[in-house]
Amino acid sequence: MPQVIVVTSGKGGVGKTTTTANLGTALAMLNQHVVLIDADIGLRNLDVVLGLENRIVYDLVDVVEGYCRLRQALVRDKQFDNLYLLPAAQTKDKTAVNPEQMTALCQELRQDFDYIMIDCPAGIEQGFKNAIAGAEKAIIVTTPEVAAIRDADRIIGLLEAEGRGDPKLVINRLRPNMVRRGDMLDIIDVIDILAIDLLGVVPEDERVVALTNRGEAAVLQNNSRAGKAYRNIALRITGENVPLMPLAEEEGLWDRLRRAVGLGRH
Amino acid sequence: MEGAAEKKALFLQRTLRSGQRVRYDGSIVILGDVNPGAEVVASGDIIILGALRGVAHAGATGDPTALVAALQLHATQLRIASCIGRRPDGDKASGSPEIARVQDGIVIVNPYLLGA
Numbered sequence: 001m002p003q004v005i006v007v008t009s010g011k012g013g014v015g016k017t018t019t020t021a022n023l024g025t026a027l028a029m030l031n032q033h034v035v036l037i038d039a040d041i042g043l044r045n046l047d048v049v050l051g052l053e054n055r056i057v058y059d060l061v062d063v064v065e066g067y068c069r070l071r072q073a074l075v076r077d078k079q080f081d082n083l084y085l086l087p088a089a090q091t092k093d094k095t096a097v098n099p100e101q102m103t104a105l106c107q108e109l110r111q112d113f114d115y116i117m118i119d120c121p122a123g124i125e126q127g128f129k130n131a132i133a134g135a136e137k138a139i140i141v142t143t144p145e146v147a148a149i150r151d152a153d154r155i156i157g158l159l160e161a162e163g164r165g166d167p168k169l170v171i172n173r174l175r176p177n178m179v180r181r182g183d184m185l186d187i188i189d190v191i192d193i194l195a196i197d198l199l200g201v202v203p204e205d206e207r208v209v210a211l212t213n214r215g216e217a218a219v220l221q222n223n224s225r226a227g228k229a230y231r232n233i234a235l236r237i238t239g240e241n242v243p244l245m246p247l248a249e250e251e252g253l254w255d256r257l258r259r260a261v262g263l264g265r266h
Numbered sequence: 267m268e269g270a271a272e273k274k275a276l277f278l279q280r281t282l283r284s285g286q287r288v289r290y291d292g293s294i295v296i297l298g299d300v301n302p303g304a305e306v307v308a309s310g311d312i313i314i315l316g317a318l319r320g321v322a323h324a325g326a327t328g329d330p331t332a333l334v335a336a337l338q339l340h341a342t343q344l345r346i347a348s349c350i351g352r353r354p355d356g357d358k359a360s361g362s363p364e365i366a367r368v369q370d371g372i373v374i375v376n377p378y379l380l381g382a
């Protein structure tokens with residue numbers, strides 16, 4: 001049963017594109033057929049993060065406007081022939097696509113892929129509405145910061161209002177040292193407010209920036225902690241029960257987590 | 267309950283999230299949390315069986331006898347009738363049930379003691 005998952009956050013710059021690229025790659029490593037849709041029309045990034053920019057011929061807007069067939073616009077990954085990107089248009093804006101077209105697009109992609117992941121733009125306007133239209137599941141990315149959590153909460157409320165409840169949470173860029181000093185919210189604080197299931201915690205990892213600049217995914221690096229966290233999240237998405245990795249937190253923290261981990265299959 | 271006028275109440279079982287607002291002509295009872303950025307406005311009382319972290323306005327049409335109670339009263343701001351209260355900066359909520367009322371024109375928060 002194919003899954004269409006939107007990766008969203010409300011606030012900009014918290015790691016949606018990084019998360020989409022890494023989870024997509026990790027799922028491909030697990031032999032799943034994956035397509036990543038860059039729904040950030042006008043500010044496309046996912047192609048750069050995946051290192052595929054120079055292979056783009058057509059984009060999402062070309063597809064919905066009928067300039068090319070969907071197949072022609074899909075860009076195959078450098079390493080995995082079961083990973084594809086549907087790039088965003090860079091020269092158009094969010095109004096070039098509407099939610100009905102996005103839904104139809106996702107429907108068509110379901111025939112050929114196990115996972116369709118959509119990289120959502122920041123904000124709650126048209127771009128967000130387009131990105132969630134065809135998705136039945138959502139991953140909310142937040143950093144452990146008050147403003148990001150506030151926006152995540154708003155997004156969860158909007159998803160609920162659209163009948164897309166039960167989103168899963170990824171907490172990105174956690175810095176265990178700062179949490180220990182009390183300078184950063186800890187995981188419990190975040191879950192307390194957002195009250196949704198935790199899918200995983202990705203630590204701050206400066207290698208992510210360097211790898212991203214080279215168009216390489218952290219999940220391909222054995223020694224990247226963020227990469228390991230993303231690989232674990234991908235396993236949870238496929239239904240495996242992987243314990244949270246300890247992030248040098250105080251002992252017993254993990255026992256205090258009230259909520260189960262896992263995106264689950266239905 | 268002698269002397270107590272009967273009030274109608276809206277009962278909600280959900281979490282109010284940032285950007286969501288509930289208004290009701292009567293009292294509001296919520297089994298769930300009211301998150302920062304959410305707003306609850308009632309002409310009567312407001313009772314939150316959960317954490318109140320957003321804004322609550324009780325007695326919104328001018329009733330200064332209205333009250334706000336919550337299992338955890340962490341409200342960003344509390345309003346009762348035309349009185350506005352907020353915790354002093356840096357003040358921590360007790361974590362146990364509290365009740366806010368207007369006394370002498372200011373919003374006073376007290377522990378909510380069962381049976382008291």
Ligand SMILES: Nc1ncnc2c1ncn2[C@@H]1O[C@H](COP(=O)(O)OP(=O)(O)OP(=O)(O)O)[C@@H](O)[C@H]1O
Pocket residue numbers: 009011012013014015016017018019040045120121122172173202203204205206207208209212226
């Ligand atoms: N775990 C991490 N550790 C270190 N840096 C990270 C991590 N996750 C993301 N970053 C960096 O944060 C920046 C923003 O990430 P990204 O582009 O994925 O965010 P976004 O939510 O997609 O942003 P936008 O809202 O603009 O689309 C990038 O420079 C990225 O490399």
Ligand SMILES: [Mg+2]
Pocket residue numbers: 016017018040045119120121
């Ligand atoms: Mg992005």
